[in-house]
Amino acid sequence: MRIVRHEARAAADRALHAALHRIVLAWWPILQQAVAAALAWWVARHVFEHDDPLFAPMAAIVALNTPRGERGTNAIRVVAGVVTGVLVGQAASTLLGRNYVGVAAAIFFALLITAAAGNARTTMAQAAVSAVIAVAMGGDAGLTRALDAVFGGAVALLFSQLLFPADPLRLLRRSESELLADLARALDLTSHSLRHDDRSSAFTLWQRLRPLYAAAAELSKACDMMVASAQRSPRRRNQRAPLQSELLSVAHLSLLGNSCLTLSRESQSVPPEHRREFAPAINEAAALLQMLASDPADPALRQLTVFSALDVVGQVPEEGPGRLKAAWESLRWVVHDLAIFAGAKPETAREALG
Template identity: 30%
Template structure:
């Protein structure tokens, strides 16, 4: 079946807008912090150090802090030291042997070797090399504050970034929880759109649900990456170690939610041909009603993941929905509709596992067939 391009584009655009606003909501305050830190670093370099153009002070602060709330001190320190090391070596090379193609090779080699000696962090080495290249590549007129002016500017920016990271410690669960809410709400939205299409017999709604489900994949990928990074941080950070169990559960929830969305897409794709007008009619109202119940329980699950509360309400609603998923009761004479019920059973098992039910107990809730 060929879908109207405008309808598919609209659904994809809506999904992209939702994902974009989700990223903005999660990142606007860390971005504000980094912007203010950059301005403070510039002011310190200009007013206290007397440098006319302390360019590398805000550069160092911005690079070290970044634009997310995930700011472990080790990473901030790595980036700060890397920037300062690269700028310092670049200044030294420029003032001793000048600029040119072979000087770039010298400063890259020296900065990487020294960075690897100082610490194992890859970001430190990368930033040292990049900043050294920038310094060697800039004309001498770009320097301010004497031979080591750009180096001291980089030190100021790194110091400001470290101060911000220390004074505003971040909870590694915050962004992971926010991503969990967005991902599971996307799943619930797909199920609601599917249920509306099944209830009204509108293929266009089912098509929208399928397009939305496909467009949501970047959300689940980002959630898994964020959760994995936060879990790894909790393994080594004393401050975050107490959250390790929840972060591990959020990683598992990301994997299961991705699987649940894939099951929802299969369910939607399988339902679409049954709505085409033809000689065979299918009664999809019962299936649509169970999808509505699963969508409502999924919304409750999103709230629980976002707040860290035990998903008792979501679990109870999912169990109630699962107990009704008997294909021979919902569609006793229609094997094609029965196949939709079987797909819902897989979906509900995934959601129950996200809600903390063991795989075996989740399967046992389903009616035997």
């Protein structure tokens, strides 16, 4: 009973810690959304004299309620969707009347047009909702919504591109750090499954590995997003050159992710009598990944990672069964890719391959 209470208390502590961590990350973007929404409402109400400017703050909230680096694009999507939906809704109500046929036609063509233009789901949803409002509430309501969306979108662009633009390099390095930490945890779990020869640990390992494929893909997507963000924001254009340099490191990080996943798979085929002797080397690789995750941009930390990584493959045995050799070869590639990501010259990294 005491063990159950201890585990419950530990789980509650972890949940509280996770919630506090999410609050630390989210409070500043949320504050921006609240202030932007209030400003959009004030502009629509007092500058343009809209009696009930509900859609202006809503547009600002929807536009800014997306990861940093995408907020400017999302603002354009919201405005484009609203304007498209209003125009289609106006046409549908004029031709078919304000009835269920007009509503259905307006939704269909609003979604069809935005889909044909290759727009995102946000644009399509805004177009469909605006089309319904334009048909159901008449022309004035639709036009008011379109104007309010423009006001809200303009305020969102002001916040996202001029006042509080995303820092592409910082966000990219945070993504690097998160992926490195995830890879370190996966290798730790791999080592644990080898030391204890535990099927449940192996199952947990596979469960942990599956999201890493998606995480690596998300990092590639984040690269494209950060480049676009640096190009659009006047305050971040000076980061374009260092950002291009960092993108080369990200390419090597993607290769490192693949190498770690291959190592985790290969390690499960190591003969049972050799698993315990192979596990410490994986532990050391995991520790290096975790160390670098603390600050991927630190030159001193990168240099230390290179030297320490090459020491890991110095433990490779000269003899052993084929499966063990294959696992060691996978570890060699992890060390090679880690050294390249950390800034080693290609000829230095090739030392890891023997």
